[in-house]
Amino acid sequence: MELLGQQILAGIATGAIYACMALAVVMIYQAIDHLNFAQGEMAMFSTFIAYQLMLWGLPYWVAFPITLIVSFIGGVLIDRVVFKPIHDAPILSHVVVFIALLAILNSTAGFIWDFTVKSFPSPFGSAPLFGSSLISAHQAGMIGVTLLLLVLLFVFFRYTRIGLSMRAAAANPASARLVGVRVGWMNALGWGMAAAIGAIAGILIAPVVFLEPNMMISILLYGFAGAVLGGLTSPAGAVLGGFLVGIVENLAGTFIPVIGGELKLPIALMLIVAVLVFKPSGLMGRTVVQRV
Amino acid sequence: MAAPAETTLSSSASDAVASVEMPRAARRDGTIAWVSRITFLVVALAIPLLFKNFVVFQFTQMLVYAIAILGLNLLTGFNGQFSLGHSAFYALGAYTAAIMMDQYSVSYIWTLPAAGVICFVAGFLFGLPALRLEGIYLALATFSLAIATPQILKLSPLEHWTGGVQGIVIIKPDPPPGVPLNQDQWLYYFTLAVGLLLYILARNLVKSRSGRALMAIRDNPIAARSMGVNLALYKSLAFGTSALYTGIAGALGAIIIQFVAPDSFTLVLSIAFLVGLVVGGVGWLPGAIFGGAFVLFVPNIAEGVSKGLSGAVYGIILILLIYLMPTGAAGFVRAVLSRLKS
Numbered sequence: 001m002e003l004l005g006q007q008i009l010a011g012i013a014t015g016a017i018y019a020c021m022a023l024a025v026v027m028i029y030q031a032i033d034h035l036n037f038a039q040g041e042m043a044m045f046s047t048f049i050a051y052q053l054m055l056w057g058l059p060y061w062v063a064f065p066i067t068l069i070v071s072f073i074g075g076v077l078i079d080r081v082v083f084k085p086i087h088d089a090p091i092l093s094h095v096v097v098f099i100a101l102l103a104i105l106n107s108t109a110g111f112i113w114d115f116t117v118k119s120f121p122s123p124f125g126s127a128p129l130f131g132s133s134l135i136s137a138h139q140a141g142m143i144g145v146t147l148l149l150l151v152l153l154f155v156f157f158r159y160t161r162i163g164l165s166m167r168a169a170a171a172n173p174a175s176a177r178l179v180g181v182r183v184g185w186m187n188a189l190g191w192g193m194a195a196a197i198g199a200i201a202g203i204l205i206a207p208v209v210f211l212e213p214n215m216m217i218s219i220l221l222y223g224f225a226g227a228v229l230g231g232l233t234s235p236a237g238a239v240l241g242g243f244l245v246g247i248v249e250n251l252a253g254t255f256i257p258v259i260g261g262e263l264k265l266p267i268a269l270m271l272i273v274a275v276l277v278f279k280p281s282g283l284m285g286r287t288v289v290q291r292v
Numbered sequence: 293m294a295a296p297a298e299t300t301l302s303s304s305a306s307d308a309v310a311s312v313e314m315p316r317a318a319r320r321d322g323t324i325a326w327v328s329r330i331t332f333l334v335v336a337l338a339i340p341l342l343f344k345n346f347v348v349f350q351f352t353q354m355l356v357y358a359i360a361i362l363g364l365n366l367l368t369g370f371n372g373q374f375s376l377g378h379s380a381f382y383a384l385g386a387y388t389a390a391i392m393m394d395q396y397s398v399s400y401i402w403t404l405p406a407a408g409v410i411c412f413v414a415g416f417l418f419g420l421p422a423l424r425l426e427g428i429y430l431a432l433a434t435f436s437l438a439i440a441t442p443q444i445l446k447l448s449p450l451e452h453w454t455g456g457v458q459g460i461v462i463i464k465p466d467p468p469p470g471v472p473l474n475q476d477q478w479l480y481y482f483t484l485a486v487g488l489l490l491y492i493l494a495r496n497l498v499k500s501r502s503g504r505a506l507m508a509i510r511d512n513p514i515a516a517r518s519m520g521v522n523l524a525l526y527k528s529l530a531f532g533t534s535a536l537y538t539g540i541a542g543a544l545g546a547i548i549i550q551f552v553a554p555d556s557f558t559l560v561l562s563i564a565f566l567v568g569l570v571v572g573g574v575g576w577l578p579g580a581i582f583g584g585a586f587v588l589f590v591p592n593i594a595e596g597v598s599k600g601l602s603g604a605v606y607g608i609i610l611i612l613l614i615y616l617m618p619t620g621a622a623g624f625v626r627a628v629l630s631r632l633k634s
Contacts, residue, residue, distance in 0.1 A: 035428055082611065089618035092368070096570045099563055100610035107603025221439060228432050263443055269436030276429050277421050 007250045013139040015246020017208060019146050020201035021216075021223025022230065022238035024194050027153070029232045030170050031190015034094055035224065038101035039198055040216030042078075045105050046071040046199030047206045048113050048213075051120060060123055064203065068196045075195025079188040109213040120206035142204045146239060149197065153235050166190055221269075222249075229272045230283050237284030245272070324629060332581075336484055340477040349548065350588060352480045355487050356545045358584030361568040362487075362494055362577060363537025369575035370498055371530040372510030376562045377418075377434030380441040381411045381535040383557035385542025387445070390460040390552045391453055400465045400547050404486065407543035408536045415535025419528035438559045445554035459553030462546065479548050486544065490537060494577055497533070506530055538565075571613060573622020582621035 024043065028036045036042075046067055053063035082101070086093060124141030157163040168176040169186035177183050202216070209215050222245050230241025252267040275283070340348045360382055367373050388410050389403035398406075422433050445454050454460070467478030497503050505526050508516035517523050546552045568587040572579025594605035617624045 035431070086614060086618060089614065090574065092566070092570045092574055093614050093618050096567055097611055097614055099567060100607035100614075102607070103603040103610070104607035107601055107605075107607070111600045111604070221435075224432060224435070228429060232428065263440065263447070266436060266440030266443055269432075269439060273421075273425075273433045273436060276433070277424050 003254070004251075007254050008247055009135055011247030011250035012143070012243055013135045013246070014250065015226075015243035016139060016142040016146055017201075017205050017219060017242075018222040018226045018245050019239040019242025020142065020149075020204055021198075021219055022226035022242040023146065023149060023153070023235055024198040024201050025220075025223050025227040026230075026232060026235050026238040027197055028190060028194035029227070030157075030235075031166060031187055031194065033170055034091065034098075035232075036194070037095065037098040037220075038105060039194070040220030040223070041102045041105035041109075042071070042075070042195050043198035043202035043205075044213060044216045045109055046074075046195065047120070047202035047211060048109055050199070050203055051113070051118065051206075051211060054121070060121060064123075067199050067203065071195040071199035072192040075192040076188045078195070079191035083187075083191075084184065106213050113213070115213055118211040120203075120211045122207035138207055142208075145200065145204060146242075149200065150235055150239050157235070162189075222246075225269055225272050229275060231281055233281075234284040240283065320633065321629070324632070337481075340473070340480045345474065345476040348476045348480050352476070352483050352548050353545070354581075354584040354588045355480075355483045356541050356548065356584075357564070357568060357587045358580040359483075359487050359490055359544065360538045360541035360565055361572060361583040361587075362490060362580040363534045363541065364565050364569050365572070365574065365577060365580060366494060366497070366506075366537065367530055367534035368569060370503065370510060371506045371527065373422075373527065373530065374431045375434040375531075375534070376431055376559065376566065377437035377441075378534070378538045378565050379557045379559065379561035380437045381415060381538040382542035382545065382561060382565075383441050383445065383552075383554075384414055384535075385411050385539030386546035386552045386557070387454060387460075387542075388539070389543035389546045390462050393462045393547075394460050395453070403543050403547070404540050407539045411539025411542075412532040412536040414539075416528050416532035418535075419531030420524070422531065423524055423527050434562075435559070438562045441557050442554040445557070454554075457554060459551060459556075462550050462552075464550050465547065483544050483548070486540065490540065491577065491580075494537070498577065502526070502529075567610065571620050573620035573625075576620070576622035576625075579621050 021040070021043070025035065025039055028034075028039060049070055050063050050067040053066055054060065058066070078101070082097060083094070086097065122138040122141070124138045157167060165176070165181045166186045166189060168179070169181050169183040170190070173183045176186075205219060206215070209219070223242065226242030226245045227238045228241070229244060230237030230239070232238075248267075248271055249264055252271075253264045256267065339351050343351070360378065363381075364375065364378050367375055385407035388407040389400070392398040392403045392406060393400060418437070422430055425433050444450075446457055447454075448456070464475050465479070466475060467473045471478060473481070498506075505516065505521045508519065508521055509523060509526055513523060564587045568580070568583030570583075571586040572581070572583030590609055591602070591606055594609060595602040597605045619626075
């Protein structure tokens with residue numbers, strides 16, 4: 001029983017990473033209605049920007065906001081420069097452009113900062129929390145930041161005019177345009193916010209997994225899984241889903257003999273698929289009804 | 293009126309002008325189609341005689357990718373289902389061929405139908421639960437299949453069959469006795485023959501009653517169901533058929549590379565198929581060959597432009613391509629054809 005509790009706690013700690021990423025995934029899904037395959041690489045690139053700023057001697061709390069602003073602008077630029085011209089292209093073309101972005105960002109980061117593994121500082125320190133070896137101060141801080149972000153996003157989407165416009169632009173672009181929402185700029189704003197949240201995720205994750213151009217690939221998978229599990233339409237669901245994926249992954253690795261250790265990731269994903277078969281809109285998502 | 297029209301169909305274009313009845317545009321379309329088919333065949337048949345062995349091997353590889361993309365096109369282009377998991381079926385086909393040849397010394401020719409049948413069953417069974425999932429959720433389910441594949445192939449209980457991380461090395465087949473070709477040339481022609489056969493089957497499938505049912509499901513599932521199309525059956529069959537094509541491609545790939553190992557069948561392979569599909573044109577079967585060529589050659593070109601930034605160059609080529617031809621080679625060819633017509 002104690003082992004179970006410990007494993008769940010450890011799962012929540014890793015789940016915080018996935019929750020952070022899932023939140024960024026859902027953000028961009030809300031804005032553009034697609035899953036962004038380049039999300040992980042965008043976060044990685046932002047983290048490298050923070051790393052470079054600190055290398056130039058800026059203190060952490062100066063580098064952090066600058067990175068967020070740069071990432072926000074970068075996200076807006078990606079939308080305006082890359083995606084606006086192909087707005088009417090089929091979905092699969094968009095997917096291919098996501099893949100292209102992924103390749104470009106990954107290769108450029110590798111070219112500028114090379115592929116060696118770098119350590120990244122944590123604002124919370126890496127001491128164990130309350131003397132427990134299962135969860136460190138950094139991981140606790142990460143959970144805190146994720147929850148704080150969630151609350152901020154909730155308030156933004158629920159109570160601000162611009163948040164409402166963004167939701168309208170994503171849900172029904174044609175009608176939103178008719179009532180005066182500038183749909184194009186709402187998309188760009190969504191991209192910018194997703195890039196900034198991705199930057200926060202990257203900066204929080206880097207002290208745990210270390211910084212290198214390929215650090216995000218497997219994390220993005222878990223982030224997707226968490227987002228879909230929780231419901232792509234619900235930021236809170238995404239965070240919950242991220243934590244659940246972390247817990248399931250840890251429990252499968254511990255309690256399922258032989259296969260569990262080797263197939264940790266697939267088992268987590270298969271469980272999620274099983275959930276989806278029974279509840280396709282995710283745990284907290286809205287069911288979209290199709291009109292004939 | 294039908295009789296003269298029919299006779300002029302077979303006669304040359306110059307005296308066809310006399311009977312200006314109806315199918316002029318259609319006839320010219322037909323001519324263009326036949327000219328391009330024959331050109332393709334002549335070029336394809338000439339390749340092994342013109343190039344060195346390694347280049348012939350590369351073209352064989354291109355045909356293999358084209359077959360896999362053809363399979364994916366049947367699923368995505370004609371049935372509207374999205375898959376990121378086709379590397380799993382490719383791997384299944386490749387391992388079927390390799391295990392049959394390595395452990396039971398079966399002739400390479402017989403591994404193809406076996407790989408096809410096994411992959412069809414696997415695809416059909418995977419398609420059944422996946423039916424309930426749509427769009428992005430199906431993408432996630434197939435995505436996890438692609439992620440799981442290399443790890444399942446490495447599993448220790450299966451090591452006796454799969455050779456674990458090391459994989460399986462197989463022997464390159466010789467051409468049949470009396471055929472004056474070397475191994476690479478023979479495998480090229482063999483792959484070409486299989487590819488053409490599969491292409492013709494796919495084309496007939498798409499034009500059949502079942503093909504129309506598949507497209508009806510793609511365009512409007514609810515309407516298709518009310519017209520009496522069995523959604524569950526057809527979607528699963530589409531998945532199975534698509535897996536069959538990809539599995540045969542996998543078996544061919546194993547035979548020509550003479551080696552299978554878990555890490556050749558990652559998500560990257562699935563993504564390559566998807567890129568090939570979009571580059572060739574979704575829902576246009578001949579596009580597969582363009583897709584195959586892109587998947588095989590463009591990464592090399594990108595590497596040639598810049599070693600360190602090859603990924604970035606590849607990405608930029610991809611983005612430019614989507615800008616210039618958002619519907620892939622299919623749209624490009626259609627645009628050229630409509631120019632020719634007017």
